[in-house]
Amino acid sequence: MAALSAPRRAATGWSRLAQSNPAAGVVDTLLRGIGQVMFQNNPLTGLLFLAGIFVNSAKFGGSALLGLAASTLAAYVLGADRALIRAGLFGFNGVLVGIALAFFLEFDLLLAVYIVLGAAVSTVVMMALINLLSPWDMPALTAPFVLTTWLLVAAVYQFSNVRPGELIVPLPLDPQASIQTELRELATAAAGLSAGNLVHALFRGIGEVMFQDNLWTGVIFLVAILVNSRISAAFAVLGSAAGLLTALAVGADGIAVFHGLYGFNAVLTAIALGGLFFVLTWRSAVYALVAAVFTTLAFAGIAVLLSPVGLPALTAPFVLVTWLFLLPKRGFRALEPVPVADVTTAERIRAAHPGKGGSPRAAPEHRG
């Protein structure tokens, strides 16, 4: 606990500084934008996420910052709600657009222009979706990133000045093709269900949320979440594990599993439904894990649907499944939905809803 309280004290001090000093306020906004990639409205989480990216790749760290700056600046210039900007809601899609375009396209000067335009457009799409989804009080999630990136990546097939990288490969589909299911790294032959390979798959699944195929980045990302919420950190691990185990059960490609590709969408679904958009209870926890399992299957399905055009699934499986599992809202009496404006941390939400999801200790005070 002492390890956690130190960052918390620092956070309080920083929060005061960010309120009074405009430059610190901008830094705070940008860091929260990175933290929001995994629903963590916390500048320290954002800082650690950024560190985790740079540990793996300076190129992706720079692309993330470029996208972050462009999407946040676009929100200021267009006059979006300041409270939403300050919470980092116009940053996380820009971060992902920046990394994704650098990940899938060839490095080039024009790529920087492409990232700036894509990140700025992600802010427009974010506001479009906020308005579109408001009748149901539903969050836009990373849909702006997915939509913008799909269009911009597909487009480069037709361009000679912005070029696709080696990962853009349209594949003819063969349902009868054999799948190699041995859990192993692409580069090595050390295959099998070893503890080491499982640990890699588990943490890389968390790292892959931001395209970082790196064990230590995954560990740093987990610490970053832990700084803000133990429940969200737990569901990040549970989500990655759910993805990993589901993929092993159905016999998915073991190399993809090792590198966390079956985990990152399940991580996001588990965090979102595990105590954030529904109050955490045993029932909602099981519901979140079933959603994480289905997200893993949906990832395979969406990857197949996109295969003829060589596009990546990105976080579309997470967005689709989380929307589908969240839309029932009060239609399922076993679950208590949280209004989007009230989503803070899973801990605070649980404390504020003692009737169903609160801890036994807190409940008597509210009832008495």
Added chain:
Amino acid sequence: MAALSAPRRAATGWSRLAQSNPAAGVVDTLLRGIGQVMFQNNPLTGLLFLAGIFVNSAKFGGSALLGLAASTLAAYVLGADRALIRAGLFGFNGVLVGIALAFFLEFDLLLAVYIVLGAAVSTVVMMALINLLSPWDMPALTAPFVLTTWLLVAAVYQFSNVRPGELIVPLPLDPQASIQTELRELATAAAGLSAGNLVHALFRGIGEVMFQDNLWTGVIFLVAILVNSRISAAFAVLGSAAGLLTALAVGADGIAVFHGLYGFNAVLTAIALGGLFFVLTWRSAVYALVAAVFTTLAFAGIAVLLSPVGLPALTAPFVLVTWLFLLPKRGFRALEPVPVADVTTAERIRAAHPGKGGSPRAAPEHRG
């Protein structure tokens, strides 16, 4: 008429039993779930549908029951509205998910788990769509089935423990390919516009609503609808005929036509728009048949769009076209839409709306 009143007396007796006896209530709920595949909230219709499936295939009958049980149980566990559950609204998508997964995937123990998960998720998607569509008072139709099945079937390309069956075949498209238009069975060479071939196409079109490529299943399905509503039965036949004739007119593949593949979506569109979601009048009947014709063309179009990934169109053409033709609602003064909560049988709806769609005999009482 005497043939119809016997089932009706039995229905009344059963209805009382289902209210008082919990076990009978569960059976009643499940049977209505099967009946709702074609909008018939009637346990006898459901029983006959089930009989029709088993006449063709015990495997599909079992899969249908497994999906039905899983989707209905999920609705109970999650706390969905009891009245909706009792009307079978959380059963019909599960039935279709169960049959479809058994139809397109290889038989296997893991397939049973896959069906249970898919059917349970179809209940989540159903409640999601009920909430999503409520601002327009629109029905979810079989969209939960289509969406869930597409994702789960596409996914198995990537799995070695759940395998695609022989019907999952991605096809390279060739717009200049010649089409064989002779109306005939796959296995035989007895081709041509014979009465026998037309009868096969007509009834198999009704059977194919639940993937049953069988003349007698189609006949039993028609009797099952007739037990509940003569108007719906008539539109089932009219829809199948509209699909059949449209397909012959444009020169579609005659083998597909013989086996009812151009009929089943048109059957559903015709039943839905023929007196259920619009009050039956001459105008709405013509509107429903135009929609059935367009459904047939949309079936061909959606099949082509899905061809590169080898996925079946399922009932997506019906869902899309029925939504498009129903969404205008009061925007077209020639049609009188029925609130979704008031949809019972076409006969009762017509009797309740004498001003436009009622029989001439009933009208004076209301005007006088």
Added chain:
Amino acid sequence: MAALSAPRRAATGWSRLAQSNPAAGVVDTLLRGIGQVMFQNNPLTGLLFLAGIFVNSAKFGGSALLGLAASTLAAYVLGADRALIRAGLFGFNGVLVGIALAFFLEFDLLLAVYIVLGAAVSTVVMMALINLLSPWDMPALTAPFVLTTWLLVAAVYQFSNVRPGELIVPLPLDPQASIQTELRELATAAAGLSAGNLVHALFRGIGEVMFQDNLWTGVIFLVAILVNSRISAAFAVLGSAAGLLTALAVGADGIAVFHGLYGFNAVLTAIALGGLFFVLTWRSAVYALVAAVFTTLAFAGIAVLLSPVGLPALTAPFVLVTWLFLLPKRGFRALEPVPVADVTTAERIRAAHPGKGGSPRAAPEHRG
């Protein structure tokens, strides 16, 4: 100015005649339907559009008229709002369906039936989208045309009596394929960034809104818009230029650029956002041009997504991007959205909103 006032006097006279004489009213309705393809509710604009089509091709002119008549007649028969019909809102999708089916399919007697059915269905889809989008007060744009045409064109792969033309070509995608970027006509070798080639690309981009790959048609279309609104005419040119320059910057196929294929979607986006759905200000003008640039990239992306099935992008890039850029509405304080019912001409909208977008001359009166 004298050249402009003559048509205006004629317009006033015609307007009176159209009110009093039923036959003239029908002609007025039909001509406005053609004008609405580019948001111009003006019969003279419609007449000039029609002339521009016939200058290029009598076949497409005839197809446009057939689609126009079928979609407008369907709206009358179904009892759509008379004011909407009179404004041509049930005509423009029919015009585009008619031309597109004649453009992509082989000429045939059955094609006429296909056009009549497709255009009539576009009216149903139009009313469906009007209702669907009404909670956000969003326009349907040309989505009914795109959706109906995609289904009907894809379907003909499966038909032997309605056949695809030579432009329906599914292409295997190769991200590493080299792109020829020389700006030139398909038939000639006179390549390069010459003034002549740029002028062709600029005007053909306007002509291609209605599939007319013809310099003079583009010029006539521009005059047609100018007759109704100088601002819309300016944004048509700016949109085509934005598309052209963006395509040149990213290195798109120079033959496609020459023939205006990178221009027509940007033209529509620029007209829509340039003073019609947002009050014209410097900020909204820049916003509209950024949207036009992104539309151009989205065109390339959507074309790639549709490439495996050989379908054209049509105006889907315009519809998608305009929806995304319009949906933020009041979420961006830098922009002032115009209620859909108040959309007339950019000039009148600007005059009615002096606070933000009005001319400096008008502003003092309101402030004083």
